[in-house]
Amino acid sequence: MAEFDIERFVTLSKAVDLSDIDWAEARRVGITDDEYTVIRFMADIEIHTIIYLRDVLAGHTASNPEVTQFMACWVYEETFHGRALDRFLTEIGRPEPNRFHEIESNYSWREEFTGMLSRGFAFLTPHISAVHMCWGAINELTAAASYLALARRTRNAPLAKLVTKLARDERKHYAFYFSQAEKRLEAWGARRLCEFSIARFWEPVGVGIGDGAANLALATSMLFGDEQGRQEFAAVDQAIQRLPGMGWFKMLSNYRERALVEFARSNPADFARHREADREFAAKKVAA
Ligand SMILES: [Fe+2]
Ligand SMILES: [Fe+2]
Numbered sequence: 001m002a003e004f005d006i007e008r009f010v011t012l013s014k015a016v017d018l019s020d021i022d023w024a025e026a027r028r029v030g031i032t033d034d035e036y037t038v039i040r041f042m043a044d045i046e047i048h049t050i051i052y053l054r055d056v057l058a059g060h061t062a063s064n065p066e067v068t069q070f071m072a073c074w075v076y077e078e079t080f081h082g083r084a085l086d087r088f089l090t091e092i093g094r095p096e097p098n099r100f101h102e103i104e105s106n107y108s109w110r111e112e113f114t115g116m117l118s119r120g121f122a123f124l125t126p127h128i129s130a131v132h133m134c135w136g137a138i139n140e141l142t143a144a145a146s147y148l149a150l151a152r153r154t155r156n157a158p159l160a161k162l163v164t165k166l167a168r169d170e171r172k173h174y175a176f177y178f179s180q181a182e183k184r185l186e187a188w189g190a191r192r193l194c195e196f197s198i199a200r201f202w203e204p205v206g207v208g209i210g211d212g213a214a215n216l217a218l219a220t221s222m223l224f225g226d227e228q229g230r231q232e233f234a235a236v237d238q239a240i241q242r243l244p245g246m247g248w249f250k251m252l253s254n255y256r257e258r259a260l261v262e263f264a265r266s267n268p269a270d271f272a273r274h275r276e277a278d279r280e281f282a283a284k285k286v287a288a
Contacts, residue, residue, distance in 0.1 A: 004179040006066050013073035015080035016165050023091040026158035034222050039085050041215040045206045046082030049075050061129040070176050081166050130184035131197045136177035139205040144170035145232045149223035181243050191245030217263040226278040
């Protein structure tokens with residue numbers, strides 16, 4: 001991948017522009033209850049970025065000026081992603097109060113533990129930054145894929161426009177994390193630590209927030225339950241496999257398979273409804 005231009009990123013970084021979103025049209029078309037759950041969940045994750053920043057910005061990772069400059073802008077952009085999604089819900093008449101305290105207090109023990117390990121290791125070895133950067137690359141690319149899947153599936157055109165803008169930002173963030181991970185994983189020790197940490201501790205972003213596991217399973221079934229969804233997750237795996245030492249990575253595809261089986265078992269009616277929506281979506285694509 002081409003070298004990431006940090007100067008350009010910092011100079012151009014800004015809050016997502018909502019001036020061309022047609023809120024009246026968004027309100028007129030409305031959203032489904034599933035979309036509401038997924039958008040709320042995505043907003044929670046975005047607003048939560050500041051907590052991830054705390055876990056990542058420590059020790060050796062914090063001593064790199066490129067990383068700290070990027071992160072200052074990154075957390076700003078992600079915060080505005082959360083605010084944009086909250087604004088969307090407010091504009092269509094389903095407002096959500098500021099849930100930061102609720103989200104923070106619902107942070108799972110596992111997320112707390114992983115965060116503590118992350119902060120502790122950050123002082124012990126410079127290789128931890130390779131783990132942080134690889135972790136970030138996985139999550140940013142998954143976020144971009146999720147927003148694009150929502151844009152593809154929703155009937156609400158202003159929503160599709162909004163989340164496509166967010167996906168564009170997530171792709172930029174991914175490019176930074178990937179280029180940093182690529183450099184840092186040249187070192188044997190970094191590759192070993194990265195493989196161990198990701199295989200042992202990585203979970204899809206959002207699992208540890210409130211009802212994250214259930215919301216994530218619903219989002220996976222709704223947005224990635226069809227063949228195209230399978231390919232989208234496989235594409236994230238394949239992108240990460242291109243990093244040094246990450247050829248083994250298949251965690252998104254594995255997660256998808258497990259989540260779909262579990263969701264079909266625990267929510268059979270919703271699962272069946274999503275598969276019906278897949279068939280309608282496929283028929284519409286053929287007709288178009
Ligand atoms: Fe975001
Ligand atoms: Fe992002």
